[in-house]
Amino acid sequence: DTEVTQTPKHLVMGMTNKKSLKCEQHMGHRAMYWYKQKAKKPPELMFVYSYEKLSINESVPSRFSPECPNSSLLNLHLHALQPEDSALYLCASSQVSQGPTNYGYTFGSGTRLTVV
């Protein structure tokens, strides 16, 4: 299995809602990432988990809360989002020992989030 699976593919939520994005991989990768991508822009790194521990938080607002329950799963909990948070949210994984620049990230197809 060489895929990263993200659910849901599309999500519309109100500013007072609480929702979660889910990501799963079975490649044995021990580094997992959340990226945010706005239209016509490159992906922006949000969080990095290494061996199920949060290793990088790129100054992301607290309304985004990541969670890594085990080595295969990554969640992003959303609460009280703003319309400007609407974007494509991408999950990725990589081997840890050689970093993401060796064989690269494997990305999921993303969740298209719209905040209304």
Add this chain to the structure above:
Amino acid sequence: LAKTTQPISMDSYEGQEVNITCSHNNIATNDYITWYQQFPSQGPRFIIQGYKTKVTNEVASLFIPADRKSSTLSLPRVSLSDTAVYYCLVGDRSNYQLIWGAGTKLIIKP
């Protein structure tokens, strides 16, 4: 951290070879150069990575001159399905800090 600069867009025709050049003037000694392809509403897909000289795989070649201040992604005999955005990244193998370029939108015409 190195910054990358690449053309915003390029056009070509089916069957042609396409070369996309990325500039990374302040690339560090430990940085590798990586290219990704992204189709609309999909995650980026790893194409190729290199450190110096030339790297070739089944889909592309990557040319890196001796000074490593630029790199060129070469796509042989493109087809309509190669229409996508191509990103150049540089980053240190030892950490997670990858710098994404703004991306080159490649349009292949019949």
